[in-house]
Amino acid sequence: MNANLVPERLTWPAIWYKAEEFRQRYVDPVDTIPLPIEKIIETKMGLEIRPIVGMKSAGIEALLLNDLRSIIVDNDAYLDERLENRFRFTLAHELGHLMLHPDITKGLRYRTIRDYINHRLGQNTEDLDWFERQASEFAGRLLVPRVQLDNFLQLERDRIEIYLKSPYGSNVEMLQVSLSRILCDKFGVSDKVIQRRFISEKIRFE
């Protein structure tokens, strides 16, 4: 009988440290952006990316198999160049599970398929959501390292100053949206990921 899946309440800085450790170990040069994530997964880590037809129709975007050797993705999403940035985040998210939750994964044993389904359906949704949020935080920090983000914001300093002095200056959210659209392609992520970084990292613009 498998116990309930309960996440360790990792702090964001603890997760950021893991993301930086990952870069130190697998990324050369360590500050490379956009991160060549497929090359790292396949050739540095020796993992398999396995595109499967019909994953999205089954409602699943991506997953890490429990043998911790293969990441399964939807074949159409893999082939769609318009989704490239989103797809990179998806892979980084699965790496987040691999780096943050391997002990949870290794501890699971099922006797039958029905056992698995019942165990999965019996989990606390809030706890499962914590696992996902932790993996996403890892992915965000891995793809958008803080040092490079600060460097790019410094380059946009004049634009930020002008905005802050404008009649809209108190609307920080609008500034975040505008900057995220400028910066997202530099990191190979969606603008939503950059906006999330501003919030998670508590970045202030004054």
Add this chain to the structure above:
Amino acid sequence: MKTFGVFVKEVRTTKEITLREFCRKSWQDPSNWSKIERGLIPPPKSKVALDQIASALEIEPGTEEFNTLIDLAAISFIPNELLGEEEILEKLPAFFRTVRGGPPNEKELEDLIELIRKG
């Protein structure tokens, strides 16, 4: 003896060629190619396809690697069996992202297991 799929994957990863790069250069579908590397479906036999594969793997015609590639493609193919229940149970994921964001329901889980089984 190595299979065609194992040989190609070894060459590909040794030369740091990703699945995406390889499939783009050789005009292969990634989902099918992944099955070929895992021995679930037979390798291509046509000269054109094998030449494209060799080129994508940066293998020069007439070399030992080229001859191995052609020889392994010609060997009669015995497919690896689809995963049995025991193997599936070892691989079923603890976590995964659904397209709609929340945890999967029973139907999604059943569909997912079938997709993993078929590879």
